[in-house]
Amino acid sequence: MRRKHRKLTSSAELDITPFMNLMIVLVPVLLLGMVFSQIRMIELNFPGMEAGQAPDADELQLVVTLVPQGIEVIDSKRGVIRSLPLREGQQNYEELRHTLRQIKKRLPDKTDIVLEVSPDVGYQTLVKTMDTLRSYPAVVAASVVEGELFPDVSLSDAAENRVLAGLKGQKEGA
Template sequence: MRRRHRRLVSTPDLDITAFMNLMIVLVPVLLLGMVFSQIKMIELNFPGMASGEAPAADQFRLSVALISDGLEVADSDRGLIQALPMKQGGYDFEGLREVLVRIKSAVPEKTDVMLEVAPGIDYQSLVTTMDTLRSYEAVVAATVVEAELFPDVSLADAAENRTLAVAAVGGGQ
């Protein structure tokens, strides 16, 4: 009779050393290459008053209009303070900042401003205008700090066919 030899079946040991080395290197490289996005929130107030609330007659109500022709700074009750036409590089945010600093020095307790935005204004111009309205860089004790201008920004719609007051009057500020 013929003998049958039983084959020895053995399971090989898994060698995962190379795979572990790959993971040890790959995970930090992927984490370092990942882009972290930062989301910043801007709080807004919308125009309007509570029921039964009426504005004081002598209250200074500052409004800034962001239209396709430029920027207008006005007191909504008394009229135009300054019109800033477009420059070659875009809107005159430096001029706006100077006007707002002068207004803030005259009325330091004022913290709110109404921003009127015309249809078709790009998002970056809107955000840059809001940043300009909120604060400016000032030097205090040889240190540059963010000084507060008008942090309470309210948004409103400007008329679609609105033109810059300077252009309507015929130039000159």
């Protein structure tokens, strides 16, 4: 004799309410977090020439040297244009911006500049200096816009024992 077994089927209900509650909270939080995680990129150029190539004698090479003691603006023809030592423990960005604006008035077509950086300079100082070299805040028609200074910034290493021109005499005399 054969027995017929009935399979008991029970329909189990799936409770997805906790999962839906989690999604309702998680999705807006993730969407809001995306706005704050933007990455800003800075385009860099590296100075250099082909082997055996000499620079033109008439071409101006504008160099800004960033060392822990301050900032120095140098012209390839005339040497040091301006030496800006630290002011109250901070780099003097206002005077650097003023000096670069004066140079830009004389050479409006020049867009390139070399930034020599000492190994002892911090990252935030480097980025702030690069931003200062690229542009300045200008007021046009009652709104603040960014005026262009030297947007093509090339990076170079400064000598490890580099001292500002204004501080060389003080250091030797001490």
